[in-house]
Amino acid sequence: MAIINVFWHEGMLKHETGRGVFDSGMDPGFLDVLENHPENSDRVKNMVSILKRGPISPFVSWHQGRPALISELLSFHTQGYINELVEADHKNQTKIICSGTFLNPGSWDAALLAAGTTLSAMKHILDGHGKLSYALVRPPGHHAQPTQADGYCFLNNAGLAVQLALDYGLNKVAVIDIDVHYGNGTAEGFYRSDRVLTVSLHMNHGSWGTSHPQNGTVDELGEDKGFGYNLNIPLPNGSGDRGYEYAMDELVVPAVEMFGPDMMVLVVGQDSSAFDPNGRQCLTMEGYRKIGHIVRKMANKHSNGQLLIVQEGGYHVTYSAYCLHATLEGVLTLPAPLLSDPIAYYPEDESFTVKAVESIKKYQRDFVPFLK
Ligand SMILES: [Zn+2]
Numbered sequence: 001m002a003i004i005n006v007f008w009h010e011g012m013l014k015h016e017t018g019r020g021v022f023d024s025g026m027d028p029g030f031l032d033v034l035e036n037h038p039e040n041s042d043r044v045k046n047m048v049s050i051l052k053r054g055p056i057s058p059f060v061s062w063h064q065g066r067p068a069l070i071s072e073l074l075s076f077h078t079q080g081y082i083n084e085l086v087e088a089d090h091k092n093q094t095k096i097i098c099s100g101t102f103l104n105p106g107s108w109d110a111a112l113l114a115a116g117t118t119l120s121a122m123k124h125i126l127d128g129h130g131k132l133s134y135a136l137v138r139p140p141g142h143h144a145q146p147t148q149a150d151g152y153c154f155l156n157n158a159g160l161a162v163q164l165a166l167d168y169g170l171n172k173v174a175v176i177d178i179d180v181h182y183g184n185g186t187a188e189g190f191y192r193s194d195r196v197l198t199v200s201l202h203m204n205h206g207s208w209g210t211s212h213p214q215n216g217t218v219d220e221l222g223e224d225k226g227f228g229y230n231l232n233i234p235l236p237n238g239s240g241d242r243g244y245e246y247a248m249d250e251l252v253v254p255a256v257e258m259f260g261p262d263m264m265v266l267v268v269g270q271d272s273s274a275f276d277p278n279g280r281q282c283l284t285m286e287g288y289r290k291i292g293h294i295v296r297k298m299a300n301k302h303s304n305g306q307l308l309i310v311q312e313g314g315y316h317v318t319y320s321a322y323c324l325h326a327t328l329e330g331v332l333t334l335p336a337p338l339l340s341d342p343i344a345y346y347p348e349d350e351s352f353t354v355k356a357v358e359s360i361k362k363y364q365r366d367f368v369p370f371l372k
Contacts, residue, residue: 001059002332004309005129006051007121009065014104015042015110015139018276022153022277023100028032037102038277038315039152044138046321047311051136054325055338060222063124065117065137068160072119075163076189081104081147085154092229098211109121109221111139111154118310122161125306126168126181131299132331134309135161142183142267142312145210150211151181158310159189162196165263167250171195174261174302176252177230178291179269179312180279181205182216182232184269192226192310199260201244203281205235219316228368231255233360236352237280244272244352248294250357251364256298258370264299264307266292266331270314270323274346280313282337284344285326289337292330307331 017037020026024225027034036042051060073082083204088095089108099104141157143150162173175190177183177200190196206215216221222230233251244371256264274282283291299307309331314320325339364371 002059002132003059004134004332005061005121005124005133006159007063007065007117007124007133007365009113009117011113011119012110012138013044014106015041017096018102018104025096029304034231035281039139039313041244042317043136043254043315043320044136045086046317047136047324050321050325051328052176056328058221058249059332063120066120067112068116068119068155070259072160073115073155075167080148084352085149085234091209094271097154101149101152103154107139107154113137114139114141115155115160118157119164122164122308125308126165131305132307132314134311134328136311140312141200141310142175142177142179142186143181145188148211150185152219152313153185156185156189157215158265159186161310162190162265164187166195170262172197172259172261173263173265174256174259175267176295177201177267178272179267180272180276180281181265181313182214183270184212184214184216186243186299187214187220187230190226191222191230192224194225194229195233197229197255198254199231199233201235201247201252201312203237203279207306221368224321225332228370231364231368235281236356238282238344238349239353240282240348240350241284241290242348243292243350244281244283244287245290245306246350246354247276247357248291253294254344256302260302261294263304264295266309267312268309268327270316270320273314273319273323275316275319275343276314278313282346282348283323284346285322285339285341288323289326289330292327294335296331296333297314311365
């Protein structure tokens with residue numbers, strides 16, 4: 001029976017993001033009820049509890065996470081950037097690092113735990129102790145660039161793990177990012193490398209300011225040796241389960257096939273779900289289950305079954321946990337769903353997505369050397 005090794009540390013709950021109007025931290029004065037920042041500890045508490053007490057629990061083995069050392073962070077981030085964060089943490093007060101991204105007392109320790117826990121999850125695979133690892137971490141990481149925090153992220157957890165695999169001697173790593181936002185930080189970290197294929201499926205949100213200058217468009221392909229090894233797949237709003245499956249089959253699977261990685265990393269955000277306050281992509285549990293299954297099949301074919309899964313966004317406090325459960329069911333290749341979907345009632349129309357995928361495919365065939 002396949003097992004997923006889950007790496008977790010409860011110290012990550014101590015990152016406080018406050019209350020306000022959605023993620024703004026703002027109290028306009030005329031609302032009686034403010035809400036928790038979407039990247040709050042409740043969402044992750046439910047991810048922990050569904051894996052502990054949900055029907056998938058017999059397939060899960062738990063491992064204690066640990067903080068990263070500052071020296072470990074320098075494989076992806078610059079010393080200057082890390083110094084800025086350490087200094088901000090020493091001030092012991094709320095600091096707005098960039099829009100929606102708050103560093104409070106406890107936040108830096110949580111960020112170090114998220115990074116170290118993801119490194120441990122990758123090392124577990126590299127040391128041959130298991131093939132499937134899941135880093136259940138917050139704050140998230142995929143927007144964090146080598147010199148820049150962005151979008152609730154301080155340290156690029158997945159990027160650090162990818163670099164660890166390369167430093168360990170692996171030749172090629174493929175990263176598939178299905179968080180609803182562009183994995184700009186991970187892309188930026190490996191933008192000039194032909195050893196890391198970064199593929200991101202996301203909503204077409206474009207740049208959102210100085211912390212996120214990338215557009216996530218198809219023409220951001222990488223540079224120098226890395227040209228062609230960053231594949232952006234911006235999908236129309238409402239793409240849904242069938243649209244995502246189509247994009248995976250038509251764009252992701254063939255690219256990974258041509259690339260031939262010896263490690264797979266699935267960067268997962270449940271903010272691509274139909275009920276997320278931060279996205280409009282309309283995946284349900286069924287779509288997540290399918291994606292998990294497709295990625296596992298790719299890992300079996302190319303990387304000897306070795307797959308690291310890294311947690312990113314996902315802001316619906318209950319449904320995110322269900323979608324995580326479904327993703328891991330798919331990764332485990334279980335014959336039938338263990339858990340039914342409590343709220344999947346969104347209508348689906350994949351026709352716009354099929355058109356978009358066909359046009360992206362044509363673009364990639366024309367401009368990406370290794371896909372020709
Ligand atoms: Zn996201």
